Amino acid sequence: MRKFLLGRLASAIPTLIIVTIAVFVMVRLIPGDPAKLMLGDLARPDQVEALRHRMGLDQPIVTQYFLWLGNIFRGDFGSSITSAQQVLPLMLERFSVSATIVVVAVGIAAMIAVPAGMFAAWRQNSLTDLSVVALSTLLLSIPSFWLGLMILLFLGLKLNWFPIVGFVSFDDDFLKALSFIAMPVLTLVLVEIGSIVRMARASTIEVARLEYITHARAKGLSESAVMWRHAFKNAFAPTWTLIGLILGSLLGGIAVIETVFTIPGLGRLLVDAIYARDYPVVQGCILFVAVIYVLVNLVVDLLYPLFDPRITQ
C-alpha cells in the first residue's frame, strides 16, 4: 500500500518537470525578443533592458529556465501586459469562479449518472437500459457551448428564470450566486452525464460477470443487496477515474461555457489573454491549468485503492 502511494507520488514528478519545460519553451518559440513579448509593445527600452537582465537572456537557456522556475516557485508569474496586475492573484481569483461551477456540476452529474449507469447495466438489454444508453449517447453528442446557448435562450431569455449575464460570489449573496450559476451548472451537468453513465454501465457489466457476484446471488441475497453491497465498489472504481479526468480537464477548460454565460473564469482569462497577446498571463494560465490537471489526477489515483484495493498489490 505504502509502496503504491509513494510510487504514484514519485511518478508525478517527471511529468511536472516536463510540463514546466514545455510551458517555458512554448513562449520562447514565439518569434521576437522574449522580454519585449512579456512587456508588450508599449514598453520603454530601459524596462525591456531591466527585464532582459532579470530573465537572464544574456545567459545560457538552461540558466534562464531555472531563473524562471525559481520565480514561479516564489509565486512570481510576472504581471499582465494589459492590466498590469500580478498574474498569480489574478489567476487564483478567476480560478475560484471556475472551480465553484465545475465542482458543483461534476458532483451533481456523478450523483445522477452513476446510479443511472449501474441500474441500466443491471437490466442490460431491457427497455430501461436501451433508453438510458440512447439518452446518454444523445447528451454526449451535444456540444456544451450550443447546449449552453439553448439553455440561455429558453430558460434565460424566453422564460426569464435566471439572470443571463455575470457572476456573484457565494460570499456576497448566497441565493443570488445560486441563480447566477444555475444555467452554467445545468449545462455542464447535462454534458457530463453522458460519458459518466456510459462508463458506469460498462464497468458494472464487467463486474456483474464475475464469479463473486454469482456467489452472492447463490447465497440468496436480494438483487439490491448484491448490487449495492457487492458490485458497487468495484464497478465504481473505473468511473471514479473518469470523474477525476473530467474534473481535471474542466477545472482549466470551461472557456466555452464561460464565454456563453459571460462568467469571469480562468478559461475566459486565458482566451482573452491569447487575443490580447498578453503572454505572461497565457504562460501562467497554461502552467496553472496543467499543474492542476496533474494534481487532480494524482489525488484521484491515490484515492483509487479505497474503491479497488487490488491495485496496490
Add this chain to the structure above:
Amino acid sequence: MSVLSLALPRRSANATIGGAIVISLVVLAVLGPQIAPYDPLALDLLSRMKGLSATHWLGTDEFGRDILSRLIHGARTSVWISFATVAFAMVFGLFFGVLAGFLRGWTDRIIMTFNDALLAFPGLLLALGIMAIAGASRDAIVVALGLAYTPAVVRVARASVMSIREREYIEASRVMGNSELITMLRHVLPNCIAPMTVLATTMFGWVILSESALSFLGLGVPPPAPTWGNMLATGRPFITQAPHLIILPGLCISVTLLGINMLGDAIRDWFDPKMQG
C-alpha cells in the same frame, strides 16, 4: 426472446443511422461547392437575418449571407480538418506507439515519459497553447489538435503491440530470419487495425467538437470563411432577434456527433460484442 428482439435492432440501428449520417456528411463535404445554392460569402445587406423562406431555405445571417450554403461549406471545412487531424495523430501516434511497444527498453521509456507529459495537458489546453503561438488558421488547427490527440494513439498502439509481440507467430517470423522491421510491418502493424479503427472513429468526433469549440472561441478558422463553430460565435449577439442563426449550426454539430458516436458504438460492438446493449 425479448433480449434478442431488442438487442439486434439497436445494433443494426447504430450502424445504419450512424453510417448514413457520416456518409451524407462526407458526400456533403465533397460535393459542397456544387450543391450549395449560393456563394457562402456573398453579402446581401437588404435581406439580413431573414427566417426560413423559399429563396433562402434556412434563412440568412447578419450580413444577408445564405445560411444553407454556409452550413454546407462549413461541413466541408470541418470534415477536411477532422480527416487531416486524425491522419496526423494516427501516423505519428502509430509510429511512436509501435516503436515503443516493439523495441521496449530505453526507447519505450523515453517515448512514454514524453507521451505521459503530453497527456498531462488537457487536450483543448494544448491546442489553445499552440494556437497562441501559431495564430488562428486552418493548418495551425490541424497541427494543434493533431499534437493534442497523438498521445492517446501512442498509448493504444503501444498496448496492442505489447499484447501481440509475445505471440508465437511473431517469434516464428523472427526465427524465419525476417528482420525486426519486416516483422513489425507485416505481422505486428496489421493486428493494430481493430483498436485503431475504434479509436479513429471516436477521435473523428472529438476533433469535430474541439474544432468547433476553438472556432466558437474565435481561435479556429478565421471568418469570413464559414465553420459551424464560428457561425455560432458570430450569431451569438443576435440570439434574440434571429435564434435560427445559432440553432442551425449547433444542430449540424450535434447530428454529426450523434452519427459518429453511433457508428463508433457499432464498430466497437463488432470488435468486442460483449458490451452491446
